[in-house]
Amino acid sequence: MPSTFDINKIRLEFPALNREVHPGIPLIYLDSTATAQKPGVVIDAMDAFYRNNNANIHRGVHTLAEESTALYEGARENVARFVNAASTKEIIFTRNTTEAINLVAFSWGRANLKPGDTVILTEMEHHSNLVPWHMLAAERDIRLEFIPVTDDGLLDMDEYRTLLGRTPKLVAFTQMSNVLGTINPAGEIITMAHAAGAVTLVDAAQSVPHLPVDVQALDADFLAFSAHKMVGPTGIGVLYGKAALLEAMPPFLGGGDMIKTVHLRSFAPNALPHKFEAGTPAIAEAVGFGAAIDYLNRIGMEAIAAYEHEIIAYALDRLEEVPGVKVFGPPADKRGGVAAFTLDGIHPHDVAQILDRDGIAVRAGHHCAQPLHEKFGIQATTRASFYLYNSLDEVDRLVEGIYKVKEIFG
Amino acid sequence: MEDLYREVIIDRYKNPQYRGHLDPHDIRFEDDNPLCGDHIEVTLRMDGDDRVVAAAFDGKGCAISQASADLLMESVVGKSLEDVKGLSKQDVLDLLGIELGPVRLKCALLSLKVLKAGAYGLGEASDDLVE
Numbered sequence: 138m139p140s141t142f143d144i145n146k147i148r149l150e151f152p153a154l155n156r157e158v159h160p161g162i163p164l165i166y167l168d169s170t171a172t173a174q175k176p177g178v179v180i181d182a183m184d185a186f187y188r189n190n191n192a193n194i195h196r197g198v199h200t201l202a203e204e205s206t207a208l209y210e211g212a213r214e215n216v217a218r219f220v221n222a223a224s225t226k227e228i229i230f231t232r233n234t235t236e237a238i239n240l241v242a243f244s245w246g247r248a249n250l251k252p253g254d255t256v257i258l259t260e261m262e263h264h265s266n267l268v269p270w271h272m273l274a275a276e277r278d279i280r281l282e283f284i285p286v287t288d289d290g291l292l293d294m295d296e297y298r299t300l301l302g303r304t305p306k307l308v309a310f311t312q313m314s315n316v317l318g319t320i321n322p323a324g325e326i327i328t329m330a331h332a333a334g335a336v337t338l339v340d341a342a343q344s345v346p347h348l349p350v351d352v353q354a355l356d357a358d359f360l361a362f363s364a365h366k367m368v369g370p371t372g373i374g375v376l377y378g379k380a381a382l383l384e385a386m387p388p389f390l391g392g393g394d395m396i397k398t399v400h401l402r403s404f405a406p407n408a409l410p411h412k413f414e415a416g417t418p419a420i421a422e423a424v425g426f427g428a429a430i431d432y433l434n435r436i437g438m439e440a441i442a443a444y445e446h447e448i449i450a451y452a453l454d455r456l457e458e459v460p461g462v463k464v465f466g467p468p469a470d471k472r473g474g475v476a477a478f479t480l481d482g483i484h485p486h487d488v489a490q491i492l493d494r495d496g497i498a499v500r501a502g503h504h505c506a507q508p509l510h511e512k513f514g515i516q517a518t519t520r521a522s523f524y525l526y527n528s529l530d531e532v533d534r535l536v537e538g539i540y541k542v543k544e545i546f547g
Numbered sequence: 548m549e550d551l552y553r554e555v556i557i558d559r560y561k562n563p564q565y566r567g568h569l570d571p572h573d574i575r576f577e578d579d580n581p582l583c584g585d586h587i588e589v590t591l592r593m594d595g596d597d598r599v600v601a602a603a604f605d606g607k608g609c610a611i612s613q614a615s616a617d618l619l620m621e622s623v624v625g626k627s628l629e630d631v632k633g634l635s636k637q638d639v640l641d642l643l644g645i646e647l648g649p650v651r652l653k654c655a656l657l658s659l660k661v662l663k664a665g666a667y668g669l670g671e672a673s674d675d676l677v678e
Contacts, residue, residue: 486609
């Protein structure tokens, strides 16, 4: 493990990780796939912004407005560097991944998809990369096709190759499943899509927080992610888009800041990236987001990915030794730090509730991926997810907790 | 918290006494909890005076939802339709004998929601029924 990775030091940097859930019971936070905890530096950056700089951006000429604008645009530069975008023009701040995908469906989709056109998705998508396309399909009769998921939780690439024969206009897929943990071969999927003439959209909500992601190396056309899953605040996310695509797209939401000129009966849209950022954005959250990226950079995404891989490999080993536990998804070498499992005869809600007694925070349900659960013939799973601040000891505590659940249900 | 999995709840979950589907029945309703996909169907058989003579539930879900359905079915046998319509959230919590946070409350109250929607003959179940 890289010497920069000091788990005890990292844990101290996250205030919430040092609280008790019940008297004498410390928190074991295994729900980072839903949202990550925040380090003090992120909380402090937002606090300092509100205490010192707070002003609306872009229009003011007073000192606070200049400072706020510089901080907001500085965060954009930080994001652009983090995913290696060619330009800050290509980084659109949205509310979250969901809004970023909706932006593409609304703007690019309505401008480019005609009745009868095919959009390829996958069976492992989160609802955020399904429902915007359902809505568009209902509106203009586009055809949705799905790359199947194999029994071991991987995308069926042969079937994908066959589907590409339908000359899809768009291939939209998750880079990392929020349930199975599967890390999909994004570069290969994109290369194949481009060869078939399709535009690509990557739901990177789970990948950008956990792996090094380079939008130019991937050659992604659109890529969406959220700050709150990468130790940043809620309320801000990113749509990366290639400048040529974004330039050609009509605006999404209308209002202030997204315009160049407005007359009573007409408007002209602003230049990128502002064209897609109507109204006062999440300024303090952008500042917090920038601090989150600084934090992750300081530790290093390679180191984070390697550490999480070590945890998930250990977690899969430990979970699989518990009788009655079935973990879904691929082996450790093909997944990130997510383990969704069922426990024979015991509902995930009950598992999660009993684990909470021991301070263990896991998620129970379908994790906004209901079709995937249907595919595996299950109603719900219990999901433990890991991030840079989790320890191997916490995996042991989880396994002990599961044994307690079994005991209660006899 | 320690009482959340009281013996009666685990026991009712594992050995429900009112699980099933009444055929014929006079009242039937089913609904899901969108949060977790829990599903409950309730069937009731009524006598000439609009009293419940038999009640059954079917479905799948967590221990809290299934145990509360079982206890609720037991409690409505012999009740008039008006009394069933008048059942409240507190009645279910009293049957369970536990306190619940907002998320688990939805699990516990799913069967009441389904029961009352059926009793009122509604087309759709609403959370207002279990306020």
